[in-house]
Amino acid sequence: MDWQAAKQAFADGELLAYPTEAVFGLGCDPRNEAAVQKLLQVKQRPxxxxxxxxxxxxxxxxxxVADLAIPQDKRFSVFSHWPGPVTLVLPAADDTPAWLTGGRRQIAVRVTAHEPTRQLCKALGSAIVxxxxxxxxxxxxxxxxxxxxxxxDAIAWVMDAEVGGAATPSRILDPLTQEVYRA
Incomplete structure (x- = not known):
């Protein structure tokens, strides 16, 4: 895998594509507003x-994540979902940008067990959108x-690897309220 090319594209604010548990994902540096806006434009996503x-x-x-806002008595149930194909909606840190949260006070995060995606995040030293x-x-x-x-050409780097065996994209839930956003 050409991790150097992935790192360069990420650092340059370019878009990456990589396999997740069920489908290919598009991503970029979550700290780079211009990259996130480019991703939203390419995807035609509000x-x-x-x-x-x-x-x-x-x-x-x-x-x-506003980690201290996760109650002590809920921490085990929250973190027992990971690593795995479950996206958790957690309280967002005060400085988490609206371009990630959609203007909400929560952020959706996943610690993946899908090895190609894990390797990419490790190579980049960062979470990715x-x-x-x-x-x-x-x-x-x-x-x-x-x-x-x-x-x-809208995607600067595409990982040549297989998606995982999941039949559907990750479940999305709020482990603090038990609300399910995507089953």
């Missing part, structure tokens, strides 16, 4: 919907070649 951050471990997303590789409302793409065909 900023108000918010975005998911995917990471190799919790330390990569904790800066975006994770949204399905498709135009909003269209079916999600599941291969590197389909991503290249659909998005062309």
């Amino acid at each position: 900023v108000e919907k918010g975005l998911i951050l995917v990471a190799a471990d919790y330390s990569q997303v904790v800066r975006y 994770s949204t399905s590789a498709n135009l909003t409302g269209q079916p999600s793409l599941t291969t590197a070649s389909a991503v290249r065909e659909a998005f062309g």
